[in-house]
Amino acid sequence: MKHLLTISLAIILLACSTDDPPIASTSFLVVEGWLTDQDTPQYVRLTRSQEFLSTEANNFVSDAEIQVRSSRSEQFTFSHQSNGLYLSDVPFAGRPNTSYWVRISLSNGSTVESDLEMLPTTTTIDSLAFDFYLRPSEDDPQIDERVYYPIAFSKDDGSLRNYYRWKLYKNDTLFADPEHLILLSDRFFDGNAYQNDFTNFEYKLGDKITVEKLEISQNAYEYLSLLKSQTTTLGTVSSVSPAPVKGNLHYLSSTTQVLGYYGVASVRQDSLTIN
Numbered sequence: 001m002k003h004l005l006t007i008s009l010a011i012i013l014l015a016c017s018t019d020d021p022p023i024a025s026t027s028f029l030v031v032e033g034w035l036t037d038q039d040t041p042q043y044v045r046l047t048r049s050q051e052f053l054s055t056e057a058n059n060f061v062s063d064a065e066i067q068v069r070s071s072r073s074e075q076f077t078f079s080h081q082s083n084g085l086y087l088s089d090v091p092f093a094g095r096p097n098t099s100y101w102v103r104i105s106l107s108n109g110s111t112v113e114s115d116l117e118m119l120p121t122t123t124t125i126d127s128l129a130f131d132f133y134l135r136p137s138e139d140d141p142q143i144d145e146r147v148y149y150p151i152a153f154s155k156d157d158g159s160l161r162n163y164y165r166w167k168l169y170k171n172d173t174l175f176a177d178p179e180h181l182i183l184l185s186d187r188f189f190d191g192n193a194y195q196n197d198f199t200n201f202e203y204k205l206g207d208k209i210t211v212e213k214l215e216i217s218q219n220a221y222e223y224l225s226l227l228k229s230q231t232t233t234l235g236t237v238s239s240v241s242p243a244p245v246k247g248n249l250h251y252l253s254s255t256t257q258v259l260g261y262y263g264v265a266s267v268r269q270d271s272l273t274i275n
Contacts, residue, residue, distance in 0.1 A: 027059065029112060031249050031260035035068060035100050036214075036267045037119060039093040042068065044078055044086045044102060049259060060084030063107045071099040071116070094264055096121040102249075102262045114262035115219070115248040120162075122215035122266040126153045126193070130209060130274055133199075148203040148274050151195055152211050158191020163221035165265070168201050169210035175201060178231040183224055208273045214265040223247060223261050 033044035046061035066078035066086050072095070078086040094100060099116040106112070129151045134144040156162055166182040168175050180201070203209060216224075227245050249258040 028257055028259050029061070029104075029106070031102070031104065031112070031114070031247070031258060031262055033102060033262045034214075035094045035119070035262075035264045037094045037096065037121070037265075038267055039091055041087040041091050042076070042078075042094075043088075044068075044104075044262070046084045046086065046104070058083065061106075065105040067103045069101055069103060070095070094119045096266070100264050110254060111252045112249055112258055113252060117217050117220070117248070117262075117264045119264040120215045120217075120266050122162075122164075122213060122268055123155050123157055125211065125213055125268050125270040126155060128152055128209065128211055128270040128272050130203070130272070131197070146205070148205070148207070149201055150198045150203070150209045150211055152198070152213070152270070153193065153195045154213060155193045156186045156189055156191055158186075161190075161218070162186040163216050163218055165214040165216055165221075165224065166196065166198075167212040167214065168198060169208075169212075169271075170201075170203055171208050172210065178228055181224060181228045183221060183228065185221065203274055205274055208271060210269065210271040212267055212269045214267050216263060216265050219248060220261065220263040220265075 027048045027050070030047045030049055031044065032047075033042075035042050044066050046064055046066075048059040048061060050059060060083050062080045062084060064080075064086070068076045068078070068088070076092060077089050079089055080086050096119055099118045101114045101116045104112040130148050131151060132146040132148045135147055137143045137145040150168065152166070162185070164184045164186075166184070168180065168182075182196075182198070184196075198211075223245065230245060247259060247261040249260060249262060251258065
């Protein structure tokens with residue numbers, strides 16, 4: 001379910017667009033990528049949305065040429081690894097207050113670019129703790145078991161509006177379902193210390209907890225918020241009205257839609273083991 005959000009995006013956009021609807025047999029380019037301020041190989045993933053009644057398991061794009069460019073006139077090239085995953089040829093860290101965008105040259109001669117996004121600098125995670133609650137054991141309802149959850153303490157930068165995404169891992173495995181997409185703005189704690197009690201994430205004794213705080217742009221926050229509302233409530237009694245989920249990518253010489261998002265994020269991480 002690692003790429004469920006990207007797949008769901010394609011389904012929602014194709015089925016629910018309020019603009020002129022695309023032809024059902026059309027396959028759209030789907031772009032996924034986040035550039036961070038961590039010194040590591042950066043990534044971009046390219047796939048194509050499934051055509052109507054397609055029997056293909058996957059539709060990876062493996063023959064594109066990818067560059068990430070910056071407002072400092074830097075250029076970073078990416079090479080295909082496998083299954084549509086491209087990694088930067090050299091590890092690098094995005095620089096604060098620098099704008100980045102991706103340029104994708106496809107084998108048919110067309111070019112896709114993302115909008116510029118400026119990389120912020122986020123504050124640290126001050127500390128990480130855990131607590132627990134009791135519930136009847138699945139093996140024996142007469143016995144209560146402890147369910148552990150993380151608590152992260154941090155402080156917001158009060159100089160401007162901030163937008164955050166939180167990612168949680170259990171034993172180095174990401175919680176990747178749509179309901180685990182945690183998004184916050186600093187509307188109610190601007191410039192103040194705050195804590196997040198992640199009670200919807202279950203751990204047990206001996207598990208390793210890893211928490212990442214990502215500061216993202218307002219556009220990325222709004223994109224992910226709409227994507228989450230579409231994927232987690234579709235078909236339920238609290239379902240939101242269908243709406244197109246518009247990303248930040250476009251063809252340079254075509255009005256054909258591009259699905260997905262290429263964003264930047266400032267990342268801070270902390271971890272502990274429950275013992």
